Amino acid sequence: MPRENSFSDSDGRSLTPDLEEADVPVPVSPTYDAAPTSPTSARNRPPPLSPTKHTERARTISRPTATSTMHPAHRFRYTVRKVIAMHRGTTVLSGRGVGAEPGVDPRRASADAQYGGIKQDCVIEVADYSTVRSSFGRMTNREFAQFMDDPAASEREPWVKVRWINIGGMSWDVIKAVSLKYDLHPLALEDVFHTRSQTRSKADYYNRHLFLRILCHELGDPDEAIGATAAEGSTLTDLPRSLSPSPFTDADAEMEMRELGKGDFEEDEKTLRGTQPTRKRRPLLPTSRADVRRQSSRTATTTPGRRDTAEVLKDRRMEEAAIKALKSGERVNVKVSPMFIFLLRDGTVISMHATPDLELTQPITRRLRQRDTGLRSSADPSLLVQSLLDLLVDKALEVIDAYHVKIKKFEREILLKPRITTVRNLHILSGDLILHKRTLEPIRTVIYGLRRYDVDRAAALIETTPGAPEVKAVGFMSHKSKIYLADVFDHMEYILTSLEMFAGIGENLINYTFNMASYEMNEVMRRLTLATIIFLPLTLLTGYFGMNFERMWSVQGHSDILFWIIALPVMAIVLPIFIVPDIKRMIHYVQKRMLTKKVAKTFKTA
Template sequence: MTPLRPNWHPGQEPGLDPSKPNGGRPHTPDLNEACQITVVDFSEDNIDVHDFDNAGLIDFMAKPQDSWIKCRWINVNGLSWDVIQALGQHKKLHRLAIEDLTNINNRTKADWYTDHTYMVMTLQKLVHLHDHEGKEFDMDDKYSVEANPNHRGGRFSRAIHNMFSKSARKNEYGDKQRKASTVSAIAPQNGFVTGHTDGIATAPIQKLRTLQRYHGGANQERMAYMELHSPLTGKGLAVSAEQVSIFLTADNTVISFFQSSADDVELPILNRLATPDTILRRSCDASMIVQAIIDAIIDLAIPVTNEYQNVIGDLELDVLTEPSIKHTTALYVVTSEIAAMRGFISPIVNLINALKDHKSAGVIAGGRSDMQNPASPAGLKISPMAQTYLGDVEDHIILMTESLDQMRRSCDNMIDLIFNTISAYQNESMKQLTVVTIVFLPMSFLTGYFGMNLHTFTSLDHGEPFFWSIAIPVALVVIMFCMKDMLKWWFMKVIQRRGISRSRKGRLSREAQARRNR
């Protein structure tokens, strides 16, 4: 835990108090970056959107909230202690929630407090990789005929070129490691890769942490190897992962923290809020904003599932047509990534159930029990509308997890098929070698017998036909003796198959006769 929590020490006071310098710790939390902050204030009749930097948000929080505002959404892209401290003081966020917010590897959960709740989950999305110069990276580009302006030739030459291109892709994909230029294009810098979100035309190039880097631990060599041999990397793609934290307060305010992908969630929600007749705008419900954020996070994970299905389909064709032991490396990497993705997606179902089942405010606040500090009548609640739409998100998650489970089983079955096929080929080769050895064993013995250097060997005076008159009967007897079990099994199989065929023909004939009689 030391690399993830550099200022943590055993036995220290739990949580971070935003009202104290450095959160009550000897050192300032190691979070300092320029955040992109959007504040959305809206009611049924009006909406106001503000964009701030760190200092601008702190000044804005000092101003009183206008009376016409029914709901407020504060979306923060980036983690910085000054922003976290300002929002924590302004909304009196719990110190345990503040500490969980500053730690970037938490389990998916929902913690309830008197006047707010803290939710944390993992966002996963499909991204297109870029090299260090910002150019989109795709391995297929260097094999494309159309991408080469100097290429000339007819249909036959293009077919030959494509054939060798497929072979080159296959060799680079499974037979050897990527070239040095390829490694340079996808190599993470300080644990991050550059890329843009798949399927969003206006997505900016971002610094992202891959799925392997997010949950891989401290073993950097393992994570680099897994990234290099991932089938998605061969297509210029990767799966990024980051922690998302959401606060829902009793005064109808939502505060969301993203590490780098806030735009992917914020823009579609802003478009919905800008339209007066949408449910999100008309409800003026903070819990519906939470539902929209969770729904957008799940929607971003759907293309990842679809791309894994395409990758597994390609691997399945390769395994069925030309199984190789080298396919197991790609299958293992895919299985590892699918298992990690399922481990992040599946717990969101429990979070949604916790939101749907919640009827009143939490029972713990500031270290006092609920009997000592009862929830106010205006305590935190999840609206019935939000509970209904959260059920739809839950259905999407269940379908996604079932698809991931099916893909994991397919990968396991393909690995078993590869080893079974290779074993069958080896057994067949051994069988052929055994038959050849049995056939030539008698003649090898007789050849050695007649080839002995003896002074008087009358059998050599009879000529070559005499050798074959002895060798052939001896060979047949040896073959019959050594292969008696195999021959017995073959005769029994022939007899059984004939009996089954005869019985089937008789049954079909009787059924046809019965139909004619009717």
């Protein structure tokens, strides 16, 4: 009878056989040996066996199983079904498909196979402090993993009120060690590994910790404006979050049977009997990240009408790189990278950012080293989170100042002499401002939610049962941190209003440029029209007097004075008729100038 939650075929047979009946490897994480045993299971555990009983049990285990007495053809069918079941299990373990299990659980072997290739030399700083003393230390990846695995070494001393674990860089071994130590939620870890540079900032409340994802906007080197942002928008895994594997069909089963049995049962029986050369066994479960990528690529290529994921990513990055190259020029190079913050109930704060150094958070570290600062004297972990948010907002203020300088420069160029190159730069700048507004607005929402709805969201996590005493909800943010968050919220308001103002100024300058071009074109057409009106009567009379007629008294009996006697009156009548609007505007302008001079003279004499 198949177990619950096991795969079965159309006949109801289990495709995931029991471990007692089949020698199926159990996926276990390399650093997570076994599941913790509860006290109840420890009490129910049988006593250790004596040497005699141990020998009898060994004999019992070494007895021939049912598969050893099978006919070779039936044994091969049994083996193929087991391989099919393991292939399907591998697909479930390794595929981040639509409807897959959400979250990243570091205790699973599939997480090691999928994210084990994310390796980087991180810089980890552990800071313990209180109002009386502080302690700082830096570690490498290996040292930090050993520090987290050792309960005696990672245990906090009694004087420690706040522990800040600041991780610079992203590496699977470091994130796995800290997540196992502090039991970080799988959904939060999924956001860490599947976050893009344009993902919205947010705050998630869990029972054990508060999770914040905030996008950091900081100025970069202008010379690296193209190369630094070539990979913008990619995740750490280089795979989309909803990679959907193809269903396991009968064709795939036949392919597996052909790969294992050469497509003929007679040859398979020869192989099982040892008359045919055996092939090297491949592992059923993925043992490395390359195995997962190979399986994903094979799944994508065997599905009709579906492009390979690597090709889609390559095309997208190529288009992004081409657009970045076309936008190069007078731009503000802004690096957008996420920072992840975990605030635990026991006073532990964990911060992660992708840059493998700690230059970003050095101002906070310097404040912690000074005893007279408010951050150090309060020994409040939520105030440390507020300081990190304030730091990210200050970095965004530097970006706003750079855009202010750039918009002033473009405004001066436009007012001096409008050019199409300046309009191009303004168009690119306006697009960048729109993108930054999209990524900065959620930060304001997060800060407002921390100030206003912290206790309400913490209360929603409390599970209440009928008849149980009411539990008072306690938020993650203290009252003092909420007061300081009000200042951070004001800065975010200034940033967003500045973005709107700069975007409006840019649009107005672009409109002003095209309006000036239209005005200059109208002036040119007006001059040409005026010249045409002036010379129209003269051209008509010249054509008349230039005709070759034998009897033409106006030419033969008179001189050229007759031409001007006729032309001047005609021009005096035609010109005013066509330029009456201009004459009216000129008269109106003269009247306003006289009125303003009269008013100015009145104020001078008063």
